[in-house]
Amino acid sequence: MTTAPSNVRIQSTPFDPGAELNAFLKETPHAGGIAVFIGQMRDFKGPDRATGAPVSAMALEHYPGMAEKELGALIDEARGRWKLDNVRVIHRSGDLAPSDPIVFVAAASAHRVDALEACTFLIDWLKTKAPFWKKETTGTGAAWVDATGADDVRAARWDKA
């Protein structure tokens, strides 16, 4: 087991997913499987590029203190459910441009199933529990992104019976 120096990071400056991945792997040389999810800022609004207005900028607001606490709680929950050697969640705040990385989630385990399930769980729960809010700028101005019911349905798959 390698204990990571910092499992949760919220930062107002861009991060480099490749550098983060290699740092994570270097901390966790004995893990057989590492699953990673990266969310990038999309350049269109809503579910579909064909119908969604172009988005030129995004602002990410968060609740300082609670956001770190919630991300830490998600990691604790994942560690309780799967055998994990290491976990990392990095989330942007502040002003973003299209294609900027928003979130980086990584889970490492001796075996791939634990890593893959934990990574999926983390991003699904993060989407419905971590206090972050996106505001998108389109040709008609800036507007808060609406939460989708689909995210709640995804997250509910992980509720314990």
Next chain:
Amino acid sequence: MTTAPSNVRIQSTPFDPGAELNAFLKETPHAGGIAVFIGQMRDFKGPDRATGAPVSAMALEHYPGMAEKELGALIDEARGRWKLDNVRVIHRSGDLAPSDPIVFVAAASAHRVDALEACTFLIDWLKTKAPFWKKETTGTGAAWVDATGADDVRAARWDKA
């Protein structure tokens, strides 16, 4: 849609997961979600570090021609099942040392569920269909790794009804 220059690569030299991830992201700037799985060489034999003999080296044999064909077929299958902007599979062959990356699987989509499911599908099917064989060296010599029934069970989850 970005068409990747090369979706499948089998190489006898080490690769850099962070550099591969960033190259993949650069090809796919408009994807909202990117899921990645990295397999690393483990330094113990079998399912459990506590009971598994230390492994000092690994040789990866493959079936040239068929391996590329199978990995391409897996990618085609994934593209048929999910909406994907880009897919990548990189697999090592030849001699490896502990912690060396063995496999890199990446799937990019407008939405995270497609990326996450496709990535999991790809590594699950790869494990049971792509013609690669691992030979591990321990204190008692080199021996072929036995396939596990658990991998077949995982792969069968993706069989179509």
Next chain:
Amino acid sequence: MMTVLYFASVKEKVGLSEEQVDPPASVATVNDLIDWLAARSPRHAEAFASRGMIKSAVDQTHVPASASVADAREVAFFPPVTGG
């Protein structure tokens, strides 16, 4: 005294990100606090008009509107989260 925090669209509607308040002892739950805050100004009233859409946290933990605010130091109101 407690600190009330507003985020995202709720913050924009109220016109404040934070205020110190001292509600009477009759304000026992998050729901009571919303009623009491909604009476402070027309902007508060409008912000809390669709209260079913508003999420709350007491001392940085998600809670339902029925939760107690008896020992709360920090209560936050915000729309459903959209990060990740």
Next chain:
Amino acid sequence: MMTVLYFASVKEKVGLSEEQVDPPASVATVNDLIDWLAARSPRHAEAFASRGMIKSAVDQTHVPASASVADAREVAFFPPVTGG
């Protein structure tokens, strides 16, 4: 004429990675080919002794042992795969 390829533990047991063979017309399926190959040498016989454990591919496509080898140019035998 067809090319027969062996990989991993099967290759080590047979002692060959590849051979050119010309089986008679009565060798119609992968199973027939295994029977015919197993008679070539004691090492072949031993390699194919637990044939239920051996996987086969015809022209680089996984096939069951009942598959035809009538038009096969390349037939491969190997243990269950363990990559990834």
